[in-house]
Amino acid sequence: MTRKPKNNAAKAKAQAADPELDRRKTSILGTVVYEYIATGEPVGSATLTQKYNLGISPATVRAELASLDEEGYLEQPHTSAGRVPSDRGYRYYVDRLMLPETLTPEERDRIRAEVRRATHQLDSVVDHASHVLSTLTRSIAFAIAPRLSSQVYRHIELIRIGDHAVHVVLVTDLGLAAQCTLETTTPVNADALLRASNNFNEHLQGSRLADISIEALERLADAAPLPGDLLRGISTIVAEHADADVERRLFAGGAHNLLDQQEFRDLRKLRAILDLLEEQQTLYQLLHTSLQSAGARVSIGRELPSIDMSECSVVTIPYRVGDRNAGAVGILGPRRMQYARLIALINCMADSLNELFHGEASAANG
Amino acid sequence: MTRKPKNNAAKAKAQAADPELDRRKTSILGTVVYEYIATGEPVGSATLTQKYNLGISPATVRAELASLDEEGYLEQPHTSAGRVPSDRGYRYYVDRLMLPETLTPEERDRIRAEVRRATHQLDSVVDHASHVLSTLTRSIAFAIAPRLSSQVYRHIELIRIGDHAVHVVLVTDLGLAAQCTLETTTPVNADALLRASNNFNEHLQGSRLADISIEALERLADAAPLPGDLLRGISTIVAEHADADVERRLFAGGAHNLLDQQEFRDLRKLRAILDLLEEQQTLYQLLHTSLQSAGARVSIGRELPSIDMSECSVVTIPYRVGDRNAGAVGILGPRRMQYARLIALINCMADSLNELFHGEASAANG
DNA sequence: AGTTAGCACTCTCACTCGCCGATTGCTAAT
DNA sequence: ATTAGCAATCGGCGAGTGAGAGTGCTAACT
Numbered sequence: 053m054t055r056k057p058k059n060n061a062a063k064a065k066a067q068a069a070d071p072e073l074d075r076r077k078t079s080i081l082g083t084v085v086y087e088y089i090a091t092g093e094p095v096g097s098a099t100l101t102q103k104y105n106l107g108i109s110p111a112t113v114r115a116e117l118a119s120l121d122e123e124g125y126l127e128q129p130h131t132s133a134g135r136v137p138s139d140r141g142y143r144y145y146v147d148r149l150m151l152p153e154t155l156t157p158e159e160r161d162r163i164r165a166e167v168r169r170a171t172h173q174l175d176s177v178v179d180h181a182s183h184v185l186s187t188l189t190r191s192i193a194f195a196i197a198p199r200l201s202s203q204v205y206r207h208i209e210l211i212r213i214g215d216h217a218v219h220v221v222l223v224t225d226l227g228l229a230a231q232c233t234l235e236t237t238t239p240v241n242a243d244a245l246l247r248a249s250n251n252f253n254e255h256l257q258g259s260r261l262a263d264i265s266i267e268a269l270e271r272l273a274d275a276a277p278l279p280g281d282l283l284r285g286i287s288t289i290v291a292e293h294a295d296a297d298v299e300r301r302l303f304a305g306g307a308h309n310l311l312d313q314q315e316f317r318d319l320r321k322l323r324a325i326l327d328l329l330e331e332q333q334t335l336y337q338l339l340h341t342s343l344q345s346a347g348a349r350v351s352i353g354r355e356l357p358s359i360d361m362s363e364c365s366v367v368t369i370p371y372r373v374g375d376r377n378a379g380a381v382g383i384l385g386p387r388r389m390q391y392a393r394l395i396a397l398i399n400c401m402a403d404s405l406n407e408l409f410h411g412e413a414s415a416a417n418g
Numbered sequence: 419m420t421r422k423p424k425n426n427a428a429k430a431k432a433q434a435a436d437p438e439l440d441r442r443k444t445s446i447l448g449t450v451v452y453e454y455i456a457t458g459e460p461v462g463s464a465t466l467t468q469k470y471n472l473g474i475s476p477a478t479v480r481a482e483l484a485s486l487d488e489e490g491y492l493e494q495p496h497t498s499a500g501r502v503p504s505d506r507g508y509r510y511y512v513d514r515l516m517l518p519e520t521l522t523p524e525e526r527d528r529i530r531a532e533v534r535r536a537t538h539q540l541d542s543v544v545d546h547a548s549h550v551l552s553t554l555t556r557s558i559a560f561a562i563a564p565r566l567s568s569q570v571y572r573h574i575e576l577i578r579i580g581d582h583a584v585h586v587v588l589v590t591d592l593g594l595a596a597q598c599t600l601e602t603t604t605p606v607n608a609d610a611l612l613r614a615s616n617n618f619n620e621h622l623q624g625s626r627l628a629d630i631s632i633e634a635l636e637r638l639a640d641a642a643p644l645p646g647d648l649l650r651g652i653s654t655i656v657a658e659h660a661d662a663d664v665e666r667r668l669f670a671g672g673a674h675n676l677l678d679q680q681e682f683r684d685l686r687k688l689r690a691i692l693d694l695l696e697e698q699q700t701l702y703q704l705l706h707t708s709l710q711s712a713g714a715r716v717s718i719g720r721e722l723p724s725i726d727m728s729e730c731s732v733v734t735i736p737y738r739v740g741d742r743n744a745g746a747v748g749i750l751g752p753r754r755m756q757y758a759r760l761i762a763l764i765n766c767m768a769d770s771l772n773e774l775f776h777g778e779a780s781a782a783n784g
Numbered sequence: 785a786g787t788t789a790g791c792a793c794t795c796t797c798a799c800t801c802g803c804c805g806a807t808t809g810c811t812a813a814t
Numbered sequence: 815a816t817t818a819g820c821a822a823t824c825g826g827c828g829a830g831t832g833a834g835a836g837t838g839c840t841a842a843c844t
Contacts, residue, residue: 096836111788114837132795132836172583172599209577214593217538221587221597227580231587233538233595307673308692311685319677326674462807477817480808498807498824788843793836800831807823814817 070144073125079106080116081125082149085137089388092314094134139353139387142365146350146391153392160400163188167404174198174230177408179303181381185401186306189394191385192325194304194335198371198378198409200230201262201291208252208286210245218245218282222289224261226373226409234285240278247276264290302332302339315363315386324360325384334358339380342368348395348402353387365389369398371405378409436510439491445472446482447491448515451503455754458680460500505719505753508731512716512757519758526766529554533770540564540596543774545669547747551767552672555760557751558691560670560701564737564744564775566596567628567657574618574652576611584611584648588655590627592739592775600651606644613642630656668698668705681729681752690726691750700724705746708734714761714768719753731755735764737771744775 073081083104084095097110097117106113117135120126125141128134137145163184170180178197185193204225211219213233218240221231251272256264266287273283307329316322328334334357342349348369354362361384368382381401383394439447449470453461463476463483472479483501486492491507494500503511529550536546544563551559570591577585579599584606587597617638622630632653639649673695682688694700700723708715714735720728727750734748747767749760 094836098836109788110836111790111838112786115787118838128837130795132793132834134836172579172585172601176599207577209575209587211573211575211587211589211595213538213589213595217593219538219587219589219595219597221575221577221585223577223579223585227583229577229579229585229599231585231597233542235538308689308696311689311692317685319683323674323677326677330674460807464807475817477809477819478815481816484809494808496824498805498822500807786844788841790841791839793838795834795836797834798832801829802827803829804825804827806825809822810820812817812819814815 069147070140072148073120073144076108077116077120078149080113081120081137081141082145084117084120084126084135085141085145085149088137089390092388094129094136096134099134137387139355142352142387142391143355146352150392153396155396155400159188159397163397163400164404164407167401167408172227172229174200174228175301175303177228177405178379178381179305181401181405182303183305185381185383185397186309188397189383189385190306190309190312191383191389191394192304192306192309192329193381193383194302194329194339195381196302196336196339196379198228198373200224200289201260202374202376202378203228203261205256205259205261205264205290208249208256208290210249210286212240212242212245215239220286220289228409230289232285232289234282236279236282238279240282241276244273244276244278248273248278251275261290266291302336304329304332304335309385313386315388321360321363325364328358328360334361335382335384338366338368339382342380342382343370343377345370348398350391350395363387365391367391367394367398369402371402371409373409379405381405435513436506438514439486439510442474443482443486444515446479447486447503447507448511450483450486450492450501451507451511451515454503455756458754460495460502462500465500503753505721508718508753508757509721512718516758519762521762521766525554525763529763529766530770530773533767533774538593538595540566540594541667541669543594543771544745544747545671547767547771548669549671551747551749551763552675554763555749555751556672556675556678557749557755557760558670558672558675558695559747559749560668560695560705561747562668562702562705562745564594564739566590566655567626568740568742568744569594569627571622571625571627571630571656574615574622574656576615576652578606578608578611581605586652586655594775596655598651598655600648602645602648604645606648607642610639610642610644614639614644617641627656632657668702670695670698670701675751679752681754687726687729691730694724694726700727701748701750704732704734705748708746708748709736709743711736714764716757716761729753731757733757733760733764735768737768737775739775745771747771 080100083100087095087099087103097113100106100113101110117126121128121135124138125144126135127138129136166184167181170177174197178195182193182195206225207223209221213219216236216239217233218236219231219233221229223229255272266283269283269287307326310316310322310325337357338351348367351366353365356362356364356366363386364384365387366382366384368380370377370380372378381398383398446466449466450461453465453469463479466472466479467476483492487494487501490504491510492501493504495502532550533547536543540563544561548559548561572591573589575587579585582602582605583599584602585597585599587595589595621638632649635649635653673692676682676688676691703723704717714733717732719731722728722730722732729752730750731753732748732750734746736743736746738744747764749764
C-alpha cells in the first residue's frame with residue numbers, strides 16, 4: 053500500500069529507530085496523528101471509524117489504541133478522553149508514515165520572489181528569509197547568516213567616519229556585503245586607510261576569506277600603519293576569527309503567531325518560549341547542529357535540548373554557500389504542527405537560498 | 419477656595435485642562451492613583467485610611483470618592499469594588515500631582531553607557547536605544563532613527579557589489595553612517611561609479627542633505643553616466659525624498675514584557691497590541707507627532723489614536739540632531755504605569771541621544 | 785482466534801447555587 | 815461638616831450536578 057521512506061534520519065538521539073508496527077496499527081497511528089494535527093482534539097475510536105473508512109469496528113480500534121498506548125505511541129490526557137500522539141508517536145509518523153507534501157507553484161514562487169527581493173546585504177537576506185518563513189508558516193522562524201569563511205575576497209572599503217571610527221564594507225565573490233563600524237583607540241589617518249585598502253584589494257583578490265590571516269593584513273598595511281585594534285577588527289570580520297562565531301547574530305521572527313496556537317493559551321508556556329527566543333542560545337545551538345546534516349531535520353518535544361520546548365517541535369535545514377553548509381534556518385511551533393507542509397516549505401526556502409547564493413555568484417562574476 | 423466643578427459626565431476629549439480640585443480631593447485622588455499603580459488592586463476607603471494618614475474617616479473618604487467618581491476621575495470596576503483611576507484621573511495625576519522622580523546616578527550612567535556603546539551606524543544607535551529602554555522599563559520601547567535631512571554631507575562611497583547592485587554608504591557631519599544596497603536594471607560600470615562619487619565628494623561637501631536635489635546629483639554624475647534608478651536611489655537616501663519618509667523604519671522591542679502585566683492576561687488584548695506593533699503605523703504616527711513637541715509627552719488610554727490601546731499609555735519624547743528635532747523614542751505600557759519613573763528614564767534617554775548626536779559632531783569634526 | 789455489540793464505568797466540562805467577604809451608599813447622631 | 819453604624823450589593827469561589835464523550839471489559843458471534 054503506502055510506500056515507506058527509508059529511515060536514516062532520526063539517529064541523532066542515539067535511540068535505535070522504533071520497530072516497524074503491523075499494518076493495521078500503522079494505519080491507525082497514522083490516522084490518529086493526522087486527525088489530531090488537523091483538529092487539535094483528542095481522537096477517539098468513534099471519530100476514527102466515522103471519519104475514516106478503516107473497515108473495522110470501534111471496538112477493534114479501541115483494542116489497537118490501547119495497545120499503541122501501552123507501547124508509548126499514544127497518550128491519554130485523561131481517562132475518558134481520546135488519544136493524543138506522544139513524542140514517539142509523532143516520531144514514527146514523521147519518519148515513516150507522513151506523505152511528503154508538495155507546494156503549489158504559487159507558493160514556491162512566493163518564497164523565491166521574497167528571497168530575491170532581499171538586498172545584497174548579508175544580514176538582510178537572512179532577516180528577510182526568516183520573516184517570510186514565519187508569515188508563511190504562522191510559526192516562529194529563525195535563521196543564522198552564512199559564514200563568510202568559505203567565500204572569496206573580492207573587495208574591501210574602509211570609510212573614515214570620524215577620528216576614531218571606521219566603517220568597513222566587505223564584498224565577497226557571491227555578491228554579499230558584510231559591514232560593521234569599528235572604533236579605534238588611536239586616531240585613524242584617512243590616507244593610511246586608503247593605501248591600506250588599496251593594498252588589500254590588490255593582493256587579497258581571490259583568497260578564501262578563511263585563509264586570510266591577521267599577519268597577512270598586517271603585512272599589507274605595513275606601509276600605511278593602521279591602529280592595531282582596527283586591524284584586529286577587520287581580521288575578525290574577514291576571517292570570522294574566534295569570538296565572531298559566538299556573536300553570530302540570530303534572526304528570529306513571528307513570535308506573535310504563537311498566540312493563535314491553542315497549546316499556548318497558558319501564559320507560562322508562552323513566556324517560556326519567548327524567553328528562549330530572547331536568550332537565543334538554544335535556538336542557535338539547534339541551527340548549529342543542523343549544519344552537520346544534509347537535509348531537513350525534525351526534533352520533537354523532549355528530543356529538543358530545552359525542557360521548556362517539550363511541547364514544541366522544530367524543523368531545521370542548512371543551506372549552502374558554494375558547496376558547503378554555511379547557515380541554517382529553522383521553524384519552531386507546537387508539536388501539533390503540519391510536519392509535511394513545514395518540511396516542504398523549509399526545503400523550498402533552503403533551495404531558494406542555495407540558488408541565491410549560487411546564482412549571485414555567477415551573476416556577480418560576469 | 420473650594421471650587422466644585424459640576425461637569426457631570428467626563429467630557430470626552432475636551433482639550434481644556436481640568437479645573438483644579440480642592441486640596442482634599444487632590445490628595446485623595448493622588449493617593450488612589452499612587453496606590454493603584456503600586457498594587458494593581460482597586461482601592462477602597464478602608465485601604466486609604468489605613469495605609470495613608472489622611473486624618474479623616476473612611477466615611478468622609480467615601481463621600482469624596484463618590485464625588486470624584488461622579489466627576490469622572492475615578493471608576494468602579496463593579497458596584498462593590500474599590501475605585502480605579504479613569505483616563506481623566508490619570509491625566510490629572512500626570513499633569514498636576516505626580517512628583518518628578520530622579521534616577522540614581524547608576525541608572526543615568528547605565529543609559530548613557532549603553533547608548534555610547536552603540537556603533538556609529540545610524541540604525542544601530544536607535545535599535546540599541548530602544549532595546550535598552552525596553553529592558554530598563556520592562557515595557558515596550560520603540561524609536562525612529564533621526565532624519566538625515568538636517569545633517570550635512572561629508573562623504574559618500576559607492577561600492578559595486580555586482581553587475582546590478584551597488585552598496586551606498588553615506589557619512590554625515592555627525593559621524594553617522596547610513597547605508598543601503600541598491601539594485602539597478604542596467605549594469606553599473608565601476609569606473610563611472612568611482613568618478614561619480616569623487617565628483618559628489620568634491621562638490622557636495624558641506625551641503626545640507628535636504629538641499630541636495632536629484633538634478634544636482636545628475637549634473638555631477640554627468641561625465642560618468644550612472645543608471646537612472648541608481649541616481650534616484652542615492653537621491654532618496656541623501657535627501658530622504660518622498661517615499662523614504664513613510665518607509666522610515668521603526669525599531670521596537672520588549673514585547674515579551676507585556677506578559678508580566680496582569681492587564682494583559684487576556685490573550686485578545688495581548689494580541690491586539692502585538693498586531694499594533696507588527697503594523698507599526700500607529701506607533702510611527704505617535705512618534706511623528708511627538709516631533710512637534712519639546713519634551714516628554716504622555717498619552718493615556720483613549721487619548722491614543724487606536725481603540726486597541728485604550729488600556730495602555732504611551733510616553734514619547736523627541737531627540738535632537740543639531741538644533742532640530744530629528745527623531746523620537748517612546749514607551750508603551752499599561753495605563754497603570756509608573757509615569758514619573760518612565761518619564762525620568764525617557765528624559766535621560768533623550769538627553770543621552772542629544773549629547774551623542776552633538777558630541778559626535780565635534781569629535782568627528784576635529 | 786479474531787472481531788464485534790453491549791454496557792457499566794470514569795472523567796471532564798459547563799452550569800448553577802449559595803455563601804463569604806469586600807465595599808459601598810444612606811441615615812442618623814455628633 | 816464629619817462620623818459611626820448598618821443594610822444592600824456584587825464578584826469570586828467552591829461544591830454539587832447532569833450531560834457527554836470515551837474507555838475497558840465481557841460475552842456472543844463468525
